[in-house]
Amino acid sequence: MIARTASAGSLESSDCLVTVTPSESFELDYAGANKKLFLKRTEGVARQVLAEYSVENARLHIQDQGALEATLRARIETALERAMENLGS
Amino acid sequence: MINNSKNKKNNRPCRSMLYIPGDSPGMIQNAPVFGADSILLDLEDAIAASEKDAARKMVRSFLRSFDFGDLIVTVRINGADTEYFKKDLMDIVPCRPDAVRLPKCSSPEDVISADSLISEIELESGIPVGCVQLHAMLETALGIENAYQIAIASPRVSALTLGGQDLTADMGVQKTRDGWELFYARSRVVLAARAAKISAFDTVWADINDPDGLFKESKQIVELGFTGKAAIHPSQIEVIHRAYRPDPKELAKSQRIVEAAKEAAREGKGVISVGGRMVDAPVAARAENLVAVASLYDYEEESPV
Numbered sequence: 001m002i003a004r005t006a007s008a009g010s011l012e013s014s015d016c017l018v019t020v021t022p023s024e025s026f027e028l029d030y031a032g033a034n035k036k037l038f039l040k041r042t043e044g045v046a047r048q049v050l051a052e053y054s055v056e057n058a059r060l061h062i063q064d065q066g067a068l069e070a071t072l073r074a075r076i077e078t079a080l081e082r083a084m085e086n087l088g089s
Numbered sequence: 090m091i092n093n094s095k096n097k098k099n100n101r102p103c104r105s106m107l108y109i110p111g112d113s114p115g116m117i118q119n120a121p122v123f124g125a126d127s128i129l130l131d132l133e134d135a136i137a138a139s140e141k142d143a144a145r146k147m148v149r150s151f152l153r154s155f156d157f158g159d160l161i162v163t164v165r166i167n168g169a170d171t172e173y174f175k176k177d178l179m180d181i182v183p184c185r186p187d188a189v190r191l192p193k194c195s196s197p198e199d200v201i202s203a204d205s206l207i208s209e210i211e212l213e214s215g216i217p218v219g220c221v222q223l224h225a226m227l228e229t230a231l232g233i234e235n236a237y238q239i240a241i242a243s244p245r246v247s248a249l250t251l252g253g254q255d256l257t258a259d260m261g262v263q264k265t266r267d268g269w270e271l272f273y274a275r276s277r278v279v280l281a282a283r284a285a286k287i288s289a290f291d292t293v294w295a296d297i298n299d300p301d302g303l304f305k306e307s308k309q310i311v312e313l314g315f316t317g318k319a320a321i322h323p324s325q326i327e328v329i330h331r332a333y334r335p336d337p338k339e340l341a342k343s344q345r346i347v348e349a350a351k352e353a354a355r356e357g358k359g360v361i362s363v364g365g366r367m368v369d370a371p372v373a374a375r376a377e378n379l380v381a382v383a384s385l386y387d388y389e390e391e392s393p394v
Binding site for chain 1: 113114115118142143146147149150151153154155
């Protein structure tokens, strides 16, 4: 499952920075200019991606710089795969 | 089985191909507004080793859900000699880009092995086998020498493309402003591509602060017969398109020839004549090509000659 803390993305405009951390439950910590508008969308995408990787529990911190859904999804997938990666330990 | 809209798209002219780093969502989402005929989402040289996974995911995500409109979308994958090659194809091919660009093709075998892997992936993901085209990038001396064999190695190969940076390095020469060091390689690529009835794309102009140099080189490669040229910055697109724009005088002349050819065909005459002078068949064919290219441009602001 989630083995370590890992990040993906950047703070450039139209991007987002996603950090995944091991956790006992699903937690989403969302920061962005338009939280009211995008929190729901972001949570929906996050839960969906986690389900695709059969991960139930994780803490996600997302700093949104105006990312499209395609971007958000790619960043969550990348951060998640990096956090799940088996480093041979 | 074959998707007609994609076919139609692939018959469109492809004068400019804009490289966009696969890890730059801000640029990818703006791709349709830059005015290029096509884009090359790059997983190779523009991406650092530590971000290969991120770029692959980003490109895949955009291919799945983003509307690129009329743009022809090609993905440059990492070479077969890298650990990323197979992962790139497995993630990208199922999303059906118009084509994948395969770097460092030096022999027909390079194409054949990529082709069979792509076919396998197409079969597994339930998309028509052969729907993702392959652009073979020639950027070694050996690749140039094998150009025609590479072009006909698989029906999937729809373009040869010249990689000038790596090629000049392989030849042990510098890339100069006049580009004589690439003259033979360019001619060879164009002839091989034309013989195989596929497209030929030229290398990039690296100095984005030298649009005059880019225009001169673009003119040169248009005259040599390339169907398109790669760009590394949106500002280069307009310059490349300008180089492909037929001269209004030439256009007017060609239009008269095309009209005369139509008339000759209508009247069942074997000979085309304009103003009392006979026009040879290859001249008529060239005129037709020129009129087709001109249809991409707006000539209204100029007075017809």
